[in-house]
Amino acid sequence: MxxxxxxxxxxxxxxxxxxxxxxxxxxxxxxxxxxxxxxxxxxxxxxxxxxxxxxxxxxxxxxxxxxxxxxxxxGLLSRHEVLQEQLARLEAIGLELPVGSAERAALQSVLEDIRQTENLIDVNPNREVTGDGV
CATH class of the missing domain: 1.10.10.10 (Winged helix-like DNA-binding domain superfamily/Winged helix DNA-binding domain)
Structure with missing residues (x-):
């Protein structure tokens, strides 16, 4: 290999x-x-x-x-990878919205909520969860 x-x-x-x-x-x-x-x-x-x-x-x-x-x-890894790709796409769309617009702020807020929720979901109970998702 x-x-x-x-x-x-x-x-x-x-x-x-x-x-x-x-x-x-x-x-x-x-x-x-x-x-x-x-x-x-x-x-x-x-x-x-x-x-x-x-x-x-x-x-x-x-x-x-x-x-x-x-x-x-x-299929947990596959789902995780798809979710990460979709979040990246949403982030790219958000960057195209005007700075300071309500839509951009709302999208950024939702993206942050999703990331925080993802950090709370720990598929490995033996692993310590930190604020950075590691």
Whole structure:
């Protein structure tokens, strides 16, 4: 896999992990965190858990498949991405409205309300929510 593809895959798995972490087993969460989040190699993980690299590979692959399966069934990441695109479009439309107009102010207010609401919705109860949505 070339570098851009690997980065894209890592980004996707990390996003899926954010949405579906609580649906994974503890072992799946652990191996995915080590491999994708902490960027450990298969060999490093194998040494840490005293198992073969092949066993680590199988655990990681099964966990990836589980995440993709949850996304296929629930579509939370897809919905999130569509919402972000729609918000960006609305923001662009707002920039075309005259500065100081009531319409622009109303649109900006609604966009801010949506973003604040989105920040309150935490799909991962184990993750701390901050004011910046992280």
């Amino acid at each position: 070339n570098e851009p593809d690997a980065l894209g895959k890592t980004t996707r798995i990390n996003l899926l992990f954010d949405f579906y972490e609580t649906l994974l087993t503890e072992k799946q969460r652990t191996f995915l965190k080590y491999y994708f989040h902490d960027d450990y190699s298969l060999g490093e993980i194998a040494a840490e858990f005293d198992i073969s690299r092949q066993a680590v590979y199988e655990h990681v692959k099964r966990a990836e498949q589980a995440l993709e399966g949850y996304e296929q069934k629930l």
